[in-house]
Amino acid sequence: MIQAQGLTRRFGTRLAVDGLDLDVPRGEVFGFLGPNGAGKTTTIRMLAALIAPTSGSAIVAGHRLGEANREIRRRVGVLTETPGLYRRLSARDNLLFFARLYPVREPERQVERYLRLFELWDRRDEPAGSLSKGMRQKLAIARALLHEPEILFLDEPTAGLDPEAAKTVRDLIEALRSKDRTIFLCTHNLDEADRLCDRIGLFRTRMLAVGAPAALKKEMYGRRTVVHLASPSPGIEQALDLPFVTKVERLDDRLIVSLADPDAENPALVRRLVELGAEVRFVNELRVSLEDLYLDLMEGRDAKA
Amino acid sequence: MRRLRVLLFKEWRESLRNKMVVFGVVLLPLFLVGISVYMITLGEGIGDPTASIVMFNTSLMYFLLLPTIIPLAIAVYSIVGEKEQTTLEPLLATPISDLELFLGKALASVIPAVVVNWLSFGLFLAATRIVVGAVPLQALTAPWLASIFGLSPLLALFSVGVTMLVSSRASDARAAYQFSSFAILPGLVPLIVYSSKQTLVDLRLVVAEGAVLVVLCAVILYLAIRVFRREQILTRWK
Numbered sequence: 001m002i003q004a005q006g007l008t009r010r011f012g013t014r015l016a017v018d019g020l021d022l023d024v025p026r027g028e029v030f031g032f033l034g035p036n037g038a039g040k041t042t043t044i045r046m047l048a049a050l051i052a053p054t055s056g057s058a059i060v061a062g063h064r065l066g067e068a069n070r071e072i073r074r075r076v077g078v079l080t081e082t083p084g085l086y087r088r089l090s091a092r093d094n095l096l097f098f099a100r101l102y103p104v105r106e107p108e109r110q111v112e113r114y115l116r117l118f119e120l121w122d123r124r125d126e127p128a129g130s131l132s133k134g135m136r137q138k139l140a141i142a143r144a145l146l147h148e149p150e151i152l153f154l155d156e157p158t159a160g161l162d163p164e165a166a167k168t169v170r171d172l173i174e175a176l177r178s179k180d181r182t183i184f185l186c187t188h189n190l191d192e193a194d195r196l197c198d199r200i201g202l203f204r205t206r207m208l209a210v211g212a213p214a215a216l217k218k219e220m221y222g223r224r225t226v227v228h229l230a231s232p233s234p235g236i237e238q239a240l241d242l243p244f245v246t247k248v249e250r251l252d253d254r255l256i257v258s259l260a261d262p263d264a265e266n267p268a269l270v271r272r273l274v275e276l277g278a279e280v281r282f283v284n285e286l287r288v289s290l291e292d293l294y295l296d297l298m299e300g301r302d303a304k305a
Numbered sequence: 306m307r308r309l310r311v312l313l314f315k316e317w318r319e320s321l322r323n324k325m326v327v328f329g330v331v332l333l334p335l336f337l338v339g340i341s342v343y344m345i346t347l348g349e350g351i352g353d354p355t356a357s358i359v360m361f362n363t364s365l366m367y368f369l370l371l372p373t374i375i376p377l378a379i380a381v382y383s384i385v386g387e388k389e390q391t392t393l394e395p396l397l398a399t400p401i402s403d404l405e406l407f408l409g410k411a412l413a414s415v416i417p418a419v420v421v422n423w424l425s426f427g428l429f430l431a432a433t434r435i436v437v438g439a440v441p442l443q444a445l446t447a448p449w450l451a452s453i454f455g456l457s458p459l460l461a462l463f464s465v466g467v468t469m470l471v472s473s474r475a476s477d478a479r480a481a482y483q484f485s486s487f488a489i490l491p492g493l494v495p496l497i498v499y500s501s502k503q504t505l506v507d508l509r510l511v512v513a514e515g516a517v518l519v520v521l522c523a524v525i526l527y528l529a530i531r532v533f534r535r536e537q538i539l540t541r542w543k
């Protein structure tokens with residue numbers, strides 16, 4: 001549904017998105033996870049044919065970006081970062097306006113359908129400005145769905161909502177999951193990505209890692225061993241020369257050793273450390289949560305190396 | 306062009322719910338018509354036919370100013386309003402074309418400006434007839450009619466173009482308003498000529514101003530169309 005190759009966008013000299021490769025199949029909920037300023041909104045804007053990439057190419061909903069932009073806009077729905085509703089117009093008039101800009105066959109019926117579905121029907125005649133934040137967000141999501149888009153882009157759908165409203169919106173997104181609808185969910189909320197998405201891409205200007213939440217976690221779980229030393233033993237991390245050790249980090253008197261299979265390799269690791277003169281106090285496994293992984297990546301440390 | 310119509314009706318629906326816009330589009334013209342009629346009754350009171358005609362002529366000036374003033378409020382709010390409500394991006398995410406967006410925004414202001422101006426003019430003539438008894442037809446000369454019917458759409462277009470350009474750069478309505486007010490200058494030209502030469506506006510002047518306005522409008526609209534592109538709106542606008 002979304003395929004991008006080397007998608008890049010600069011603003012003057014600032015590189016906002018750098019060589020993004022993406023392949024999101026139909027029906028997937030893809031989480032695009034990154035901190036503020038990572039370039040998530042810029043990516044959505046490029047993929048929804050709102051701004052042009054500086055270089056690179058993409059095929060979105062079967063059409064090539066830059067060649068069939070209007071066709072792409074017809075087939076995708078965008079929930080922008082701010083709900084962006086006409087405050088003075090009623091909830092219904094807001095939706096009707098947008099429904100009529102798309103080729104929606106029966107705008108009134110379609111608007112009613114979504115207002116009822118999102119439990120906004122009773123408030124349909126109230127100006128959008130008088131609705132609660134959560135309702136406005138639901139209204140904005142309804143707006144993005146009116147023309148039954150093949151791809152739904154959601155830019156931080158729960159940012160700025162109170163926990164209760166955020167939960168409502170999250171449940172709503174969960175319910176929107178369908179084999180015919182691809183959802184591209186931008187968020188800086190890890191928990192949200194973990195809960196809602198089939199796959200997650202960790203992104204900061206560049207794609208840092210992509211995978212199913214479980215796979216991303218597994219990639220890290222149990223793959224690092226922490227060796228607590230009784231004395232600092234300076235230089236020992238450089239001296240550690242085992243083939244299966246991919247990385248050694250020091251934290252005070254601890255060594256954090258990355259290896260592929262701790263169950264099999266820990267004994268050899270400890271033996272070698274002792275040979276090198278280390279006084280091992282004890283050894284344990286480093287529990288890495290997705291959150292640690294995320295923070296690692298976001299701080300620019302390359303967790304995979 | 307179906308989308309253009311959809312956008313126009315949205316603009317008007319929104320404008321009707323905005324007090325500032327309603328003030329500029331309805332109350333201000335009514336106020337000026339009221340003042341005009343009042344001045345004409347004053348002129349009548351003097352009992353000198355030339356005084357009546359001077360008063361009448363001065364009143365006619367309002368109908369060259371109104372088409373530049375009326376669209377200010379609509380145009381400012383239709384652009385700055387979208388920015389303040391952050392509705393531009395969802396709007397740009399629809400299949401609406403850049404040109405449709407531009408035309409929708411421009412016509413949303415130009416059409417009411419011209420229509421309301423002409424309606425005010427009709428109201429003014431009717432009120433003069435009722436209050437004074439007769440419209441001094443000898444004062445309602447061809448140059449005047451040519452100005453009011455020929456120049457006013459151009460004046461409105463110029464004013465709207467300037468306001469749209471200014472509004473794309475401004476982040477609040479008040480600032481946009483202030484910077485856009487100089488768009489009323491072309492409407493003042495006949496007034497200045499009239500009061501300095503002490504003559505009635507003549508047809509050559511109307512044609513000359515019309516020609517200048519056509520050129521000005523072409524330049525302004527060319528610039529505005531360039532500014533009203535998705536890429537520009539999302540990445541350059543303030």
Ligand SMILES: Nc1ncnc2c1ncn2[C@@H]1O[C@H](COP(=O)(O)OP(=O)(O)O)[C@@H](O)[C@H]1O
Nearest residue numbers: 011016035036037038039040041042043539540
């Ligand atoms: N119109 C613009 N002009 C200049 N820089 C921009 C513009 N839009 C975004 N940027 C920059 O690009 C980077 C990515 O921004 P953005 O896509 O909004 O990130 P995110 O949505 O992940 O928070 C930021 O450094 C931001 O300052």
Ligand SMILES: [Mg+2]
Nearest residue numbers: 040041042081
């Ligand atoms: Mg963003």
